[in-house]
Amino acid sequence: MKDTNKPAVHPDRPAARKSTLRGRTVRTAGGLSVRLDPRTFTVVVLLVVAALFASVVLIGTGDFPIPAADVLKTLVGNGDAGQEFIVTELRLPRVLVGLLVGLSLGLGGALFQSVSRNPLGSPDVLGLAQGATAGALVVIVLTSGSATAVTGGALVGGLVTGLLIYLLAWKRGVHGYRLVLVGIGVNAIATAVNGYLITKADLVDAARAVNWMVGSLNGRDWEQVWPLLALCVVLVPLVLGNARGLRMMEMGDDVSYALGVRVERVRLLLMLAAVLLTAAATAAAGPVAFVALTAPQLARRLTGSPGPNLLPSAFMGATLLIVADWASQRAFGADQLPVGVVTGILGGVYLLWLLVTERRAGRI
Amino acid sequence: MIVDSPPEHRTVTPTAASPKRHAIRAAGLLVSLGILVLVALASIAIGAKELSLEQVWHGLFHDTGTYGDVVVGERLSRTVLGLLAGAALGLSGAVLQALTRNPLADPGLLGINAGASAAVVTAITFFGVTSVSGYVWFAFLGAAAVGALVWFLGGSRSATPVRLALAGTAISAALYGYLQAVMIMDNAALGKMRFWTVGSLASATDETIKQVLPFLLVGTVVALFLARPLNAVAMGDDTARALGANLNRTRALSMAAATVLCGAATAACGPIVFVGLMIPHVVRSFTGPDLRWILPYATILSPVLLLGADVLGRIVARPSEIQVGIVTAVLGGPVFIFLVRRRRTAQL
Secondary structure: OOOOOOOOOOOOOHHHHHHOOOOEEEEOOOOOEEEEOHHHHHHHHHHHHHHHHHHHHHHHOOOOOOOHHHHHHHHOOOOOHHHHHHHHHHHHHHHHHHHHHHHHHHHHHHHHHHHHOOOOOOOOOOOHHHHHHHHHHHHHHHHOOOHHHHHHHHHHHHHHHHHHHHHHHEOOOEOHHHHHHHHHHHHHHHHHHHHHHHHHOOHHHHHHHHHHHHOOOOOOOHHHHHHHHHHHHHHHHHHHHOHHHHHHHOOOHHHHHHOOOOHHHHHHHHHHHHHHHHHHHHHHHOOOOOHHHHHHHHHHHHHOOOOOOHHHHHHHHHHHHHHHHHHHHHHHOOOOOOHHHHHHHHHHHHHHHHHHHHHHOOOO | OOOOOOOOOOOOOOOOOOHHHHHHHHHHHHHHHHHHHHHHHHHHHOOOOOOOHHHHHHHHHOOOOOHHHHHHHHHHHHHHHHHHHHHHHHHHHHHHHHHHOOOOOOOOOOOHHHHHHHHHHHHHHHOOOOOHHHHHHHHHHHHHHHHHHHHHHHOOOOOOHHHHHHHHHHHHHHHHHHHHHHHHHOHHHHHHHHHHOOOOOOOOOHHHHHHHHHHHHHHHHHHHHOHHHHHHHOOOHHHHHHOOOOHHHHHHHHHHHHHHHHHHHHHHHOOOOOHHHHHHHHHHHHHOOOHHHHHHHHHHHHHHHHHHHHHHHHHHOOOOOOOHHHHHHHHHHHHHHHHHHOHHHHHO
């Protein structure tokens, strides 16, 4: 029985071990204290700056290019009428949807990877994306429904799939490995159902369905922004409030119990939050591939700190999605290639690299 | 805690098995063959168009070109393809499970089918290959590439069934993403490919069968002859070496056989998951761990599952039909989850 319960810190990576002791403790007068890790803090700030910068550039990109200075001027309300219409009515909502979707996917991915204790255990691999897709396809293929109905279908599909995975993985608690394998099984079933729905559709609906399945930000407007924003405002603080428990749970359930974490409760709460975030993001933009998988991994490599890295992952997700959307528009022209294709290609390459390095580190 | 432990060395009891037990198992093999014949007949007799047994008989043995005879002819090639592809998938699943000592190995689950599919779609869309005999080589290439990757990952000291299955699923997700990107760029490809990518026997023709038959035969024969050396591999590297097994040759041959079998099956009928996972588990429950029995049983019983699923898909959705790949996934998914939840498998 080699390698069972391998500690999160690998013995031949002394840097990672040392980093658990990093950071400065900040105490307030009221007796509260918080540990502040300068490197993580810097990474978060830099990612926020990068996301905002990319957003401004993305707003300026399109068939009618607008210089960054004018974009900023318009955003604070001093632009001319034409630019104002393009920015606030057409491009700003799209960028905001992109930011929120990326944020939700990054956070959801970090939560899932932490709970499943596996760098590949992200919601898009574990069937949530396929489940949400099944919900959307049912609406597209069986009812040829409106965009709003499709969004609703995806939301319901994602939530039902998340619930199903949790219940099937439950057996006196949810273990990481059982969660992963049940997710894989559910993923296979959902993939088959989606294939079936596509073969049932006529070619127009099938094309619409396949386009939706790639994930795109085209034509997103304020209608998608508000629900997502509301959800993020509620869930992000909730998740961050439980981050301590999650971090302890990475040491194993028994240890966390002993340290006073109510393991199953925290896990249920966080998984519910992750499912909601992922389902809502998928409903808004389609199952954008691999953001949930790569964002937490990249964030972790930037901060160099163990633990779930929730906030950096979320902002990394937002940055990734906006940059990918910008890249697809620059490389292929406005609205030619959906953002999901770009993240899919980049994510696929990254996945390969990740598999090779994780193998070398003995985590696969 | 039982998280992620490496596979137990499967204990192969070198039974000086009593002749009686041998006789029972051989008889079981005959019974399975009988079941296979029945399912194959059902696959010819049952379909969207209802035929009387008399018409089926007429179509099989006195083909005069009536409408019923044509239907029977089409169902016959479909059934033959189902037999071949089913055997190929089941065998490659059993060989992969023995080779990687991973109870959750399945060509579909490890992403090998997805690799073959991605290569076939590439061949059809970008290289204009149209015949099965042309793109079967691409299917081998794709299957071999993913197979090599899985092999590389599985060779890691800490590789566990869970991690391998997860890696395979992630690889499949990436490859299916690629398929979708191809399909949205090209509506003509979507029209053709959406039926092929779910895994179906409906497009079977005598031509397809002829083109993949040599590969499937070679793969099957090689795989069946590997039973003995694979038995040794299952005992762990050191024991196998001590027993005089040529580890590297066995591994290379097994991997080649599994790749050829599942590449050819995928080229002929698209990616089909879970057949290679379910049948070896079912077989193992009554033959025990001896591959000399598992492999022949898997060869006979896997087509029973595939053809049965195909017939089921035709009955359930009359007058249309559900593709066999979808039926096996919907049936196999719950079986997979059951295996996962069962304590013993989880500990493997």
